[in-house]
Amino acid sequence: MEHLPFFPERASSIAAEVDDLYFSWLGLSGLVLAAVAVVIVVFAVKYRAGSQADRGIPDRAAHERATHWIEIAWMAIPLAIFLAMYVWAAAVYLKHATVPADAxxxxxxxxxxxxxxxxxxxxxxxxxxxxxxxxxxxxxxxxxxxxxxxxxxxxxxxxxxxxxxxxxxxxxxxxxxxxxxxxxxxxxxxxxxxxxxxxxxxxxxxxxxxxGGNQAGTMAARGAARFRQLGCGGCHGPNAAVHAPRLEGLFGKPVPLRGGGTVIADEGYIRDAILLPGKDVRAGYEPTMPTFRGQIGEEDLLDIVEYLKSIGSNAPEEMR
Ligand code: HEC
Ligand SMILES: [Cu+2]
Structure with a gap:
């Protein structure tokens, strides 16, 4: 495929699979299109108004038996083929959607x-x-x-x-x-x-x-500075007077929610905890965290996410 003009080269682990799926769909759709088009044209010519084609049914009972099988076949076979395509496509999609843990x-x-x-x-x-x-x-x-x-x-x-x-x-x-x-x-x-x-x-x-290049400090270090500056540690630190959850080791863990259910503390969860604190409240805590909407830019938020990812179960300096 690399030699086709306007066709991008394949440079990722999923590229060949996507192409195989794509060309299979294209081929299969082309076959269905061709079959339907041929039948339309043949019948339009053969049974055109005034043609001598035989429109009678000689033996009704035998004819009906024969067409049952044809009808079942033209429903069952395409159904099986297209369901198989669905399963194949879903497998490729899931691979594309599931981020490997070591990414x-x-x-x-x-x-x-x-x-x-x-x-x-x-x-x-x-x-x-x-x-x-x-x-x-x-x-x-x-x-x-x-x-x-x-x-x-x-x-x-x-x-x-x-x-x-x-x-x-x-x-x-x-x-x-x-x-x-x-x-x-x-x-x-x-x-x-x-x-x-x-x-x-x-x-x-x-x-x-x-x-190399222009280094601006690690994202985690910048996030730690933002965390201090915004006063997050005042509630989430070890000496906080407020009853707030510790954030060490939070990233990637399931969080039990007030009102039932759990969510995984991924990037989106942390983002929402900071900007929309009332949305998902941790079980056992009151929704007293203020929103930081309008006070934190996208880049700062990502720094804080990186910082929270970087802190394990040992309380680091920055939290105090
Ligand atoms: C006034 C106290 C207070 C401040 C300030 C505060 N929080 Fe919170 N935070 C809480 C409380 C209480 C909860 C638990 C209730 C909830 O989930 O909303 C919480 C929950 C969270 C959670 C979800 C934790 C979990 O275990 O589910 C994250 C993440 C978080 N805060 C981050 C921050 C960050 C980052 C800042 C600073 C920008 C901050 N908080 C500032 C009180 C505070
Ligand atoms: Cu754009």
């Missing part, structure tokens, strides 16, 4: 009309995304304004990027090289210029790249 997190904030990319170690880039080859990467994405969509054709992945929530996208690059990055959701005047490139690098080169 490397990278944060993306879209805004009119650029992509801000941040690596946890502190390196930042604009309209470029550097990734290692052979390791799953998870993008945690949000938008500062309108709906954008992050699309990497060579990797066969794409995900809408929405204001007010996080969406994730994972992929594993399989070949070093440069690939195109598009915004595929019309997002205003300069939408067509909201493009960039992905640079997939061998792991050693990627590690070198990560430690």
């Amino acid at each position: 490397l997190p990278i944060y993306v904030v879209g805004k009119q009309w650029m992509w801000h990319v941040r690596h946890p170690g502190g390196r930042r880039e604009i309209d470029e995304l550097h990734v290692p080859v052979g390791r799953p990467v998870e993008l945690v994405m949000t938008s500062q304004d309108v709906i954008h969509s992050f699309s990497l054709p060579a990797f066969r992945v794409k995900q809408d990027v929405l204001p007010g929530r996080y969406t994730t996208l994972w992929f594993e690059a399989t070949r070093a090289g440069e690939y195109r990055l598009f915004c595929t959701q019309y997002c205003g005047t300069a939408h067509s210029r909201m493009i960039g490139r992905v640079v997939a690098m061998e792991p050693a080169a990627f590690a070198r790249w990560l430690s």
